[in-house]
Amino acid sequence: MFGDPHILFLKAQMREKELAHERDDEETRPLSDGSAYEQQLDVRMRSKVDKKQRPLTRYLPIRSESLNLRAHIESAGHQVELCPHVLLDSTSCRGFLHKMGSKFHHWNKRWFVFDRSKRMLVYYADRTEKKARGGAYFQAIEEVYVDHLNSVKSPNPQLTFVMKTNERTFHLMAPSPEAMRIWVDVVFTGAEGYQEFEHGS
Known part of the structure; x- marks a missing residue:
């Protein structure tokens, strides 16, 4: 049914020798010159990316009061x-963030309130919201982005983001990655000092 085992053995040996010759031929064959092929292609190399360039932000500011x-x-x-660190409703966002102090560069826990009706981001010592410690009006907020470059020494660089205003730069640290992403997107809706937005409207 399968044939003579001796003949099958001889055929297998012959096939093995043929394959060995083919491999030898391939190994001794000279490499082809690829320059002709390269000349046919219009290959452009990427220009080097500036390491200090921040990533593009997702949104433009939104002035609509109906947002x-x-x-x-x-x-x-x-x-x-699913993010217990952020209290978000139709007009405001509240929650604790750590803010790097402008003088001594210590990280202080502050209660932040982003209020679209007052058009400002304010921070307090605690959640009672009795006396504002600082903040910025929307028209002063120029940029907000995740600090991928680790521009400051942060206890947790993966949770640190930057808010630039026309007066100063705030380095902020969220309690969780999702809280950070929410805060970045929230604050950018009010970043009316964003240069391209101002010139484009």
């Missing part, structure tokens, strides 16, 4: 209900 902030943030893919 539902929570719905906007949820439509961006954030699961607000």
Whole structure:
């Protein structure tokens, strides 16, 4: 049915020798010159990316008073209900962030309130919101972005983001990655000092 075992053995040996000759031929064959092929292609090398260039931000500021902030943030893919560090409603966002002090560069825990009705971001010593310690009006906020370059020494660089205003730069640290992403997207909706936005409107 399968044939003579001796003949099958001889055929297998012959096939093995043929394959060995083919491999030898390939190994001794000279390499082809690829320059003709390269000349046919119009290959362009990427220019070097500036390491200090920050990543592009996702949104432009939104001036509309009818914006539902929570719905906007949820439509961006954030699961607000799963992030206990952020209290978000239709017009405001509240929560604790650590802020690097401008004088001594210590990280201080502050209660932040982003309020679209007052058009400002304010921070307090605690959540009672009795006396504002500082903040910025929307028209002063120029940029907000994740600090991928680790521009400051942070206890947790993966949770640190930057908010630039026309007067100073705030280095902020969120309690969780999702809280940081939410805060960045929230603050950018009010970044009316953003240069391209101002010139484009």
